[in-house]
Amino acid sequence: MNIPNWLKQRAFLTPERTALVFEQTSWTFAELYNETLKTASALRGSGIQKGGFCGILAGNRPETIFTIYALQQIGAVAILLNSRLTADEIEWQLHDAGASHLLFDAHHEQKAAAISSVPSLSIVENTVDRLFNPRDIYSLDETCSIMYTSGTTGRPKGVIQTYGNHYASATGSAFNLGIHSDDSWLCAVPLFHISGYSILMKSVIYGMEIHLFEKFDVAGVNKALKSGDVTIMSVVTAMLSVMVNELTGKYSPRFRCMLLGGGPAPAPLLEECRKNDIPVFQTYGMTETSSQIVTLSPEYALTKLGSAGKPLFPCTIKIDGENEGEILVSGPNVTPGYLHRPEANEQAFQNGWFHTGDIGRIDEAGFLYVLDRRSDLIISGGENIYPAEIESVLTEHEAVKEAGVIGVPDKKWGSVPAAFYVTERPLSSDELAAFCRGKLARYKVPAYFIQVEELPRNASNKLLRRELGAKWRDDHAHKKIDDASN
Structure with missing residues (x-):
């Protein structure tokens, strides 16, 4: 099935409507x-x-949006490409996808220069005056974007997202949240995440204004929400918690959806939001579902805590089990x-259902409860971290015999990685942390390193992460590696 070129159609339908606001500059759709x-x-x-594959290594700036479109x-x-990854991690993804080019902005020039296997182009050196002759239609089955997710075997996988996926995500969200003619979405989440990218897709499909923030700035964000300039914002818990703690007064009545x-x-955070009349819509989704697939309306925020x-x-979910089990989704x-x-x-797609790997249950009223995010997954400040990837790096160190990683509670980020390791010789936490910093994005570097004589394993030699968690809770004298924070 074909559909009109989104941006071309939007510029034709509402050319004078504001499309993008960044700092003190705005652009209409035309x-x-x-x-x-x-x-x-x-x-x-x-x-x-x-048909070519092009990596984009760039921040939340207008030229990034121009490049994506x-x-x-x-x-x-x-x-x-997640700009927080190391050059080695980015180069691996480019090679895996068969990328023809790497497009980068000025802020990531040094990192791009360290990647030699793919031709690089700066996206800020655009002095061309001639206009491109665009195509008239998109095929909904055509691949639009690729986003890599951390892999349980230590290597990430590229998620294929079609134009149809993004269109269905945008329309499904509209059915749930509604569309107001004066809506404006504040985007302070990274454009390389599905949460940020999906806002761009919604913008051209809805004809909706975006207020783009280069980075999350709590004072600036709270000011924008109080001013009445925006009506919707996407956040993770760490962002919302800081916003509420720093808030004086209340947001504009125009603001209708967090x-x-x-x-x-x-x-306690939801209760504070209720007191401050902040309508919070909790969601469940992933890169594989092109953003949210399940959403909790604010009227149920406390009764369905x-x-x-x-x-x-347009979506359906079910549990692979009687009471609780793996969450399966379709749509x-x-x-x-x-x-x-x-x-x-072959493993993930069976009989028309996508196996998320997450464990959950559905109550008698049809509400989904996620009990375990892909069992071993660590969610730190909204970033997904798989222990296996960190373990793979740790065991590359010549002195490390074996390693096990779990997520442990953190007041600021919700959860951070903690690494347990067995060594051939004395090895300090600082030395191991420095080794990891050269191999991993900063947010993946363990915040704690605990040397042990052996790791707990079952008869099949499988690592028992639950026992590592128990060991962590039993021993509170852990030295935190401050530089490993997000």
Whole structure:
């Protein structure tokens, strides 16, 4: 099935409507389209072809948005790269996807220079005046973007997201939250995350204004929400907690939705939000579902505490078990599969259902409760961290015989990694932390390193993470590696 080119159609329908606000500058949809066509012309002139895969290593700035939309005009696939990863981690993803180019902004020039296997292009050197001749239609089955998720075997997998996935995600969210003609979405989450990227897709599909923040600035965000300039914002718990703690007065009555992802919020925080008339919509979703697939409306925030809510209108969920079990999801927003991973696809997709790997239950009223996020997954400040990836790096150290990683509570980030390790020789926490910093993104570096004589394993030699957790709780004298924080 084909659909009109989103941005071209939006610029035709509502050309004078504000599309983007960044700091003191704004663009209408007509102006946004014009900038996108100039960027597309420059990229096409640099050799980027329809069907090619292009990595984007850039922050939350207008030129990043122009680049994302420009690749759609060309018909190239955007690989959204987490800028917090190391050059080695990024290069691995580019190689895995078969990327033809790496597009970077000025802030990431040094990191891009360390990647030699793929031609690099700066996205801020756009001086082209000629406009690109865009395509008229998108195919809903066509791949639009690739986002890598951390893998349980230590290597991430590229999630395929089609135009149809993004369209279904946007419409499903609209059915749930509604669309107001004067809506404006504040985006302070990274554009390389599905939470940020999905806001861009909603913008052109809805004809909705975006207020883009280069980074999360609690004072600036609270000011914007109090001013009445924005009506919706996407957050994770760590962001919301800081916003509420720093809030004086109340947000504008125009502000109608705080879309909360990255795990459930604690009851005291929800109670504070209720007192301050902040409407919190808790959600459950993932990269594989192109953002939220389950959402809890604010009227149930306290009566259904801990629940992620009910599925969006075009989606369905079920539990693989009688009372609790693996969460299975289905819907037009669910990825068609992982890039170049036939075995993973065979395991994840069965009988029309996507197996999330998360454990949950559904109550008698149909509300989903997520009991365990992919069992071993650590969610730190909204970032997904798999222990296996960290363990793989730790065992690369010549003195480490074996390692086990778990998530432990943290007041600021919700959870942080803690590493248990067995060594051949004396090895300090500081030395091991320095080794990890050269191999891992900062937020993945364990905040704690605990040397042990052996790791707990069962008869099948499988690591018993629950026993590591018990050991952690029994011993409170842990030295935190301060530099390993997010």
